[in-house]
Amino acid sequence: MSKLSLSDFTDGIIASHETRFNKEEKTQFLEYAKQRFMDLGYNDSDILIQKSFFGGRNLIIGSPDANIIITAHYDTPARNGRIALPFFNIFGMKLSSVLSLVYMIPLLYFLHLPSIFAQNFRFGVAIEFYIRNLWIFLFLAALMLFRNKHNHNDNTSGCVGVYGLATLISENPELKSKCAFILFDNEEKGLFGSIAYASWRKRNYPGKSDFRVYNLDCIGVGDILLIAAKQNSPAWKLLPELSEFFESSGINTVHRTSNVFGFMGDHASFDWGVVFTFVKNAKLTGLYIPNIHTSKDTVLNIEPIEYLCATIFTFISEQ
Ligand SMILES: [Zn+2]
Numbered sequence: 600m601s602k603l604s605l606s607d608f609t610d611g612i613i614a615s616h617e618t619r620f621n622k623e624e625k626t627q628f629l630e631y632a633k634q635r636f637m638d639l640g641y642n643d644s645d646i647l648i649q650k651s652f653f654g655g656r657n658l659i660i661g662s663p664d665a666n667i668i669i670t671a672h673y674d675t676p677a678r679n680g681r682i683a684l685p686f687f688n689i690f691g692m693k694l695s696s697v698l699s700l701v702y703m704i705p706l707l708y709f710l711h712l713p714s715i716f717a718q719n720f721r722f723g724v725a726i727e728f729y730i731r732n733l734w735i736f737l738f739l740a741a742l743m744l745f746r747n748k749h750n751h752n753d754n755t756s757g758c759v760g761v762y763g764l765a766t767l768i769s770e771n772p773e774l775k776s777k778c779a780f781i782l783f784d785n786e787e788k789g790l791f792g793s794i795a796y797a798s799w800r801k802r803n804y805p806g807k808s809d810f811r812v813y814n815l816d817c818i819g820v821g822d823i824l825l826i827a828a829k830q831n832s833p834a835w836k837l838l839p840e841l842s843e844f845f846e847s848s849g850i851n852t853v854h855r856t857s858n859v860f861g862f863m864g865d866h867a868s869f870d871w872g873v874v875f876t877f878v879k880n881a882k883l884t885g886l887y888i889p890n891i892h893t894s895k896d897t898v899l900n901i902e903p904i905e906y907l908c909a910t911i912f913t914f915i916s917e918q
Contacts (some may be wrong), residue, residue: 602638602766605793606901609759611635613751620675620746622654628673629658632782635762636660639769651784651795659796660765661779664804667915668779669764670793671757671815672786672865678747680892691885692861692878702738709735743788751899753891756819758782759899760875763908774916783865786816793865798826813915814866814874818907820889820900821877824852827862834871840915841873848910853886875907 603611616628633646647659658673680687682702687695709732747753767782783792799806811834826842828834838854845852857863857874866872878886890896 600768603635605759605763605766608635609755609761609899609901610780612755612758617755618675618746618748618750619673619881625656625674629656629782632658632673632758632762633660636765636780639762639765640681641765641769649796651792653791653810654784654790655784655792655795657784657792657796658782661775661783663779663800664807664810665776665779665809667918668781668810668812669761669911670781670783670812670814670865671761672754672792673758673782674754674787674792675750676747676753676786676787676892677743678745678894679742679890680747680890683742683837683892687880687881687887687891688879688889691881691883692888694885695887696860705732706735706739733860747894749894749896751820752817752889753800754782754786754816756817756899757815758906759901760815760818760904760908761902764912767908767912771916778915786865790863790865790868793868797868797888808870810869810871811918812866812869812872813911814864816864816870816874817876817888818904819877821879821904822851823878823880823886824850824907825855825862825876825878825886826852826873827855827857827866827876828873829857829867832872834866834873838873844914845910848913850907852912855886875911877903 611631616631619628629648631737633884636645636646641660645661647663649657649659651657660706683699684692684695685698690698752815761780761782768774768778781796824845826838828838835856842852842854857867862876864874866874876888878888881887890898
Protein backbone atom coordinates (compact mmCIF):
# COMPACT_ATOMS: atom_id res chain seq x y z
CA MET A 600 0.00 0.00 0.00
CA SER A 601 1.25 3.50 -0.71
CA LYS A 602 1.51 6.47 1.64
CA LEU A 603 -1.81 7.71 2.95
CA SER A 604 -2.71 11.37 3.27
CA LEU A 605 -3.54 12.59 6.76
CA SER A 606 -7.24 12.52 6.04
CA ASP A 607 -7.11 8.96 4.61
CA PHE A 608 -5.05 7.83 7.61
CA THR A 609 -7.69 9.40 9.88
CA ASP A 610 -10.58 7.83 7.95
CA GLY A 611 -8.89 4.44 8.31
CA ILE A 612 -8.76 4.84 12.09
CA ILE A 613 -12.31 6.12 12.42
CA ALA A 614 -13.72 3.42 10.15
CA SER A 615 -12.16 0.40 11.88
CA HIS A 616 -10.39 1.47 15.08
CA GLU A 617 -12.45 4.28 16.48
CA THR A 618 -12.06 3.06 20.06
CA ARG A 619 -8.89 1.59 21.52
CA PHE A 620 -10.20 0.66 24.94
CA ASN A 621 -9.77 -3.10 25.36
CA LYS A 622 -6.87 -5.34 24.46
CA GLU A 623 -8.33 -6.65 21.21
CA GLU A 624 -9.13 -3.18 19.88
CA LYS A 625 -5.63 -2.00 20.77
CA THR A 626 -4.02 -5.02 19.04
CA GLN A 627 -5.89 -4.28 15.82
CA PHE A 628 -5.10 -0.59 15.96
CA LEU A 629 -1.37 -1.27 16.53
CA GLU A 630 -1.36 -3.54 13.50
CA TYR A 631 -3.02 -0.81 11.39
CA ALA A 632 -0.63 1.90 12.63
CA LYS A 633 2.44 -0.29 12.11
CA GLN A 634 1.45 -0.95 8.51
CA ARG A 635 0.89 2.75 7.81
CA PHE A 636 4.34 3.65 9.18
CA MET A 637 5.88 0.90 7.04
CA ASP A 638 4.16 2.47 4.01
CA LEU A 639 6.12 5.64 4.85
CA GLY A 640 9.38 3.74 4.52
CA TYR A 641 10.04 2.79 8.15
CA ASN A 642 11.36 -0.78 8.23
CA ASP A 643 9.82 -3.62 10.15
CA SER A 644 13.15 -3.98 11.99
CA ASP A 645 12.85 -0.37 13.21
CA ILE A 646 9.43 -0.94 14.72
CA LEU A 647 9.08 -2.28 18.23
CA ILE A 648 6.24 -3.03 20.57
CA GLN A 649 7.58 -2.17 23.99
CA LYS A 650 5.76 -3.73 26.93
CA SER A 651 4.41 -1.39 29.54
CA PHE A 652 2.68 -2.04 32.89
CA PHE A 653 -0.52 -4.08 33.30
CA GLY A 654 -0.31 -5.54 29.78
CA GLY A 655 0.01 -2.12 28.12
CA ARG A 656 1.95 -1.79 24.86
CA ASN A 657 3.79 1.18 23.33
CA LEU A 658 4.49 1.29 19.60
CA ILE A 659 7.99 2.62 18.88
CA ILE A 660 8.94 3.53 15.31
CA GLY A 661 12.61 4.34 14.75
CA SER A 662 15.55 3.97 17.09
CA PRO A 663 14.30 3.74 20.70
CA ASP A 664 17.29 5.80 21.91
CA ALA A 665 16.71 8.70 19.46
CA ASN A 666 17.34 12.31 20.51
CA ILE A 667 14.02 13.59 19.25
CA ILE A 668 10.88 11.71 20.23
CA ILE A 669 7.47 12.57 18.83
CA THR A 670 4.62 11.05 20.77
CA ALA A 671 0.89 10.72 21.30
CA HIS A 672 -1.23 8.36 23.36
CA TYR A 673 -3.52 6.05 21.42
CA ASP A 674 -5.69 4.69 24.23
CA THR A 675 -9.32 5.78 24.41
CA PRO A 676 -10.50 7.52 27.57
CA ALA A 677 -13.57 6.67 29.59
CA ARG A 678 -16.63 8.85 29.13
CA ASN A 679 -16.26 10.87 32.33
CA GLY A 680 -15.75 14.46 31.18
CA ARG A 681 -19.01 15.79 32.58
CA ILE A 682 -18.13 14.53 36.07
CA ALA A 683 -14.32 14.61 36.23
CA LEU A 684 -14.19 18.03 34.55
CA PRO A 685 -17.46 19.77 35.43
CA PHE A 686 -18.35 22.78 33.25
CA PHE A 687 -14.88 22.92 31.69
CA ASN A 688 -16.13 25.04 28.82
CA ILE A 689 -17.22 27.70 31.32
CA PHE A 690 -14.47 27.65 33.95
CA GLY A 691 -11.53 26.30 31.93
CA MET A 692 -9.62 23.07 32.61
CA LYS A 693 -7.75 24.10 35.73
CA LEU A 694 -10.65 25.57 37.74
CA SER A 695 -12.88 22.73 36.59
CA SER A 696 -10.39 20.19 37.98
CA VAL A 697 -10.44 22.04 41.29
CA LEU A 698 -14.26 21.86 41.23
CA SER A 699 -14.10 18.08 40.86
CA LEU A 700 -12.49 17.99 44.31
CA VAL A 701 -16.02 18.44 45.62
CA TYR A 702 -16.44 14.75 44.77
CA MET A 703 -12.90 13.70 45.55
CA ILE A 704 -12.64 14.95 49.12
CA PRO A 705 -15.29 12.56 50.47
CA LEU A 706 -13.47 9.82 48.59
CA LEU A 707 -10.11 10.57 50.18
CA TYR A 708 -11.82 10.62 53.56
CA PHE A 709 -13.35 7.25 52.75
CA LEU A 710 -10.06 5.64 51.77
CA HIS A 711 -8.26 6.93 54.83
CA LEU A 712 -10.90 5.84 57.26
CA PRO A 713 -8.95 2.85 58.66
CA SER A 714 -6.14 5.16 59.71
CA ILE A 715 -8.63 7.50 61.38
CA PHE A 716 -9.89 4.46 63.31
CA ALA A 717 -6.37 3.21 63.93
CA GLN A 718 -6.15 4.11 67.61
CA ASN A 719 -9.36 2.44 68.58
CA PHE A 720 -10.06 0.29 65.54
CA ARG A 721 -13.16 -1.81 65.49
CA PHE A 722 -13.49 -3.92 62.39
CA GLY A 723 -17.27 -4.10 62.37
CA VAL A 724 -17.61 -0.33 62.51
CA ALA A 725 -15.26 0.13 59.56
CA ILE A 726 -17.10 -2.46 57.45
CA GLU A 727 -20.41 -0.85 58.21
CA PHE A 728 -19.04 2.52 57.15
CA TYR A 729 -17.75 1.11 53.88
CA ILE A 730 -21.03 -0.61 53.04
CA ARG A 731 -23.01 2.52 53.78
CA ASN A 732 -20.73 4.58 51.56
CA LEU A 733 -20.46 2.02 48.81
CA TRP A 734 -21.76 4.62 46.38
CA ILE A 735 -18.35 6.34 46.43
CA PHE A 736 -16.65 3.19 45.10
CA LEU A 737 -19.39 2.66 42.55
CA PHE A 738 -19.08 6.29 41.50
CA LEU A 739 -15.32 5.97 40.98
CA ALA A 740 -15.68 2.69 39.10
CA ALA A 741 -18.30 4.31 36.86
CA LEU A 742 -15.82 7.10 36.06
CA MET A 743 -13.42 4.56 34.54
CA LEU A 744 -15.80 1.93 33.22
CA PHE A 745 -17.56 3.29 30.17
CA ARG A 746 -15.53 3.86 27.04
CA ASN A 747 -15.97 7.18 25.30
CA LYS A 748 -17.29 5.87 22.00
CA HIS A 749 -15.93 8.89 20.17
CA ASN A 750 -12.41 10.12 20.74
CA HIS A 751 -11.60 12.13 17.64
CA ASN A 752 -9.85 14.89 19.58
CA ASP A 753 -8.59 12.82 22.55
CA ASN A 754 -6.53 11.33 21.11
CA THR A 755 -7.01 10.16 17.55
CA SER A 756 -5.88 13.68 16.61
CA GLY A 757 -2.50 13.21 18.34
CA CYS A 758 -1.90 9.92 16.50
CA VAL A 759 -2.71 11.70 13.22
CA GLY A 760 -0.17 14.40 14.14
CA VAL A 761 2.54 11.81 14.84
CA TYR A 762 1.80 10.21 11.46
CA GLY A 763 1.96 13.66 9.82
CA LEU A 764 5.37 14.39 11.31
CA ALA A 765 6.60 10.89 10.44
CA THR A 766 5.53 11.58 6.84
CA LEU A 767 7.51 14.84 6.66
CA ILE A 768 10.54 13.43 8.47
CA SER A 769 10.63 10.27 6.33
CA GLU A 770 11.69 12.46 3.41
CA ASN A 771 14.67 13.93 5.28
CA PRO A 772 17.26 11.16 5.90
CA GLU A 773 19.43 13.20 8.28
CA LEU A 774 16.54 14.16 10.52
CA LYS A 775 15.03 10.69 10.21
CA SER A 776 18.13 9.16 11.81
CA LYS A 777 17.66 11.36 14.90
CA CYS A 778 13.92 10.83 15.42
CA ALA A 779 11.63 8.20 16.83
CA PHE A 780 7.83 8.17 17.03
CA ILE A 781 5.98 6.58 19.91
CA LEU A 782 2.30 5.85 20.40
CA PHE A 783 1.79 5.35 24.13
CA ASP A 784 -0.79 3.14 25.77
CA ASN A 785 -2.72 3.87 28.99
CA GLU A 786 -2.11 7.59 29.29
CA GLU A 787 -5.65 7.99 30.53
CA LYS A 788 -5.14 5.58 33.40
CA GLY A 789 -2.17 7.53 34.75
CA LEU A 790 0.60 8.00 32.14
CA PHE A 791 1.54 4.32 32.50
CA GLY A 792 2.85 3.92 28.94
CA SER A 793 5.22 6.87 29.01
CA ILE A 794 6.45 6.07 32.54
CA ALA A 795 7.22 2.53 31.38
CA TYR A 796 9.12 3.77 28.32
CA ALA A 797 11.07 6.34 30.38
CA SER A 798 12.30 3.73 32.86
CA TRP A 799 12.91 1.12 30.13
CA ARG A 800 15.02 3.63 28.22
CA LYS A 801 16.97 4.57 31.34
CA ARG A 802 17.77 0.88 31.94
CA ASN A 803 18.65 0.01 28.34
CA TYR A 804 20.38 3.20 27.20
CA PRO A 805 21.84 4.73 30.36
CA GLY A 806 24.17 7.04 28.43
CA LYS A 807 21.36 8.51 26.30
CA SER A 808 19.42 10.59 28.77
CA ASP A 809 19.63 13.81 26.77
CA PHE A 810 16.57 13.73 24.52
CA ARG A 811 13.53 15.83 23.78
CA VAL A 812 9.92 14.71 23.77
CA TYR A 813 7.31 16.54 21.70
CA ASN A 814 3.91 15.20 22.72
CA LEU A 815 0.71 15.76 20.72
CA ASP A 816 -2.51 15.49 22.69
CA CYS A 817 -5.89 16.89 21.59
CA ILE A 818 -4.88 18.81 18.47
CA GLY A 819 -8.14 18.19 16.59
CA VAL A 820 -10.27 21.21 17.64
CA GLY A 821 -9.60 24.70 19.00
CA ASP A 822 -8.25 28.01 17.80
CA ILE A 823 -5.39 28.59 20.25
CA LEU A 824 -2.22 26.48 20.37
CA LEU A 825 -1.22 25.74 23.95
CA ILE A 826 2.31 24.55 24.68
CA ALA A 827 2.89 23.23 28.20
CA ALA A 828 5.62 21.61 30.29
CA LYS A 829 6.02 20.72 33.93
CA GLN A 830 7.28 23.44 36.20
CA ASN A 831 11.04 24.08 36.39
CA SER A 832 11.83 21.39 33.80
CA PRO A 833 14.40 22.35 31.13
CA ALA A 834 11.58 22.44 28.56
CA TRP A 835 9.49 24.73 30.78
CA LYS A 836 12.29 27.31 30.75
CA LEU A 837 12.16 27.31 26.95
CA LEU A 838 8.38 27.77 26.71
CA PRO A 839 8.48 31.54 25.99
CA GLU A 840 10.96 30.93 23.17
CA LEU A 841 8.94 28.03 21.79
CA SER A 842 5.64 29.88 21.81
CA GLU A 843 7.32 32.88 20.19
CA PHE A 844 8.39 30.62 17.33
CA PHE A 845 4.88 29.25 16.76
CA GLU A 846 3.32 32.69 17.14
CA SER A 847 5.65 34.11 14.52
CA SER A 848 4.65 31.25 12.22
CA GLY A 849 1.10 32.57 12.29
CA ILE A 850 -0.42 30.34 14.99
CA ASN A 851 -2.16 32.02 17.93
CA THR A 852 -0.08 30.50 20.76
CA VAL A 853 -0.02 30.52 24.57
CA HIS A 854 2.12 28.63 27.06
CA ARG A 855 1.20 27.17 30.44
CA THR A 856 2.54 24.97 33.23
CA SER A 857 1.38 21.35 33.36
CA ASN A 858 0.24 20.17 36.78
CA VAL A 859 -2.38 17.93 38.38
CA PHE A 860 -5.01 20.55 37.64
CA GLY A 861 -4.51 20.63 33.90
CA PHE A 862 -2.54 20.15 30.68
CA MET A 863 -0.96 17.02 32.09
CA GLY A 864 0.07 14.19 29.80
CA ASP A 865 2.81 11.84 28.68
CA HIS A 866 5.34 14.65 28.22
CA ALA A 867 5.45 14.99 32.03
CA SER A 868 7.14 11.58 32.31
CA PHE A 869 10.35 13.06 30.87
CA ASP A 870 12.93 15.66 31.91
CA TRP A 871 12.57 17.47 28.60
CA GLY A 872 8.99 17.19 27.42
CA VAL A 873 6.40 19.55 26.01
CA VAL A 874 2.82 19.02 24.91
CA PHE A 875 1.02 20.69 22.02
CA THR A 876 -2.76 21.03 22.45
CA PHE A 877 -5.38 23.13 20.71
CA VAL A 878 -7.68 24.94 23.16
CA LYS A 879 -10.42 27.55 23.27
CA ASN A 880 -11.15 30.39 25.65
CA ALA A 881 -13.68 29.29 28.27
CA LYS A 882 -16.82 31.39 28.73
CA LEU A 883 -15.86 32.85 32.11
CA THR A 884 -12.15 32.27 32.61
CA GLY A 885 -9.30 30.02 31.56
CA LEU A 886 -8.79 27.70 28.61
CA TYR A 887 -10.40 24.41 27.76
CA ILE A 888 -9.89 21.47 25.43
CA PRO A 889 -13.12 21.04 23.46
CA ASN A 890 -15.25 17.90 23.87
CA ILE A 891 -12.80 15.75 25.78
CA HIS A 892 -14.06 12.62 27.52
CA THR A 893 -17.62 13.34 26.36
CA SER A 894 -19.89 11.87 23.72
CA LYS A 895 -19.42 15.07 21.71
CA ASP A 896 -15.80 14.23 20.89
CA THR A 897 -16.56 13.82 17.19
CA VAL A 898 -14.60 16.68 15.60
CA LEU A 899 -11.12 16.39 14.11
CA ASN A 900 -9.96 19.16 11.77
CA ILE A 901 -7.17 17.98 9.49
CA GLU A 902 -5.94 21.29 8.11
CA PRO A 903 -4.73 22.83 11.39
CA ILE A 904 -2.96 19.54 12.19
CA GLU A 905 -1.18 19.67 8.83
CA TYR A 906 -0.04 23.22 9.49
CA LEU A 907 1.04 22.39 13.05
CA CYS A 908 3.06 19.40 11.80
CA ALA A 909 4.78 21.55 9.18
CA THR A 910 5.65 24.15 11.84
CA ILE A 911 6.95 21.61 14.35
CA PHE A 912 8.97 20.07 11.51
CA THR A 913 10.57 23.46 10.77
CA PHE A 914 11.26 24.03 14.46
CA ILE A 915 12.91 20.64 14.93
CA SER A 916 14.96 21.02 11.73
CA GLU A 917 16.39 24.29 13.00
CA GLN A 918 17.39 22.91 16.42
ZN1 LIG B 1 -5.40 12.79 25.89
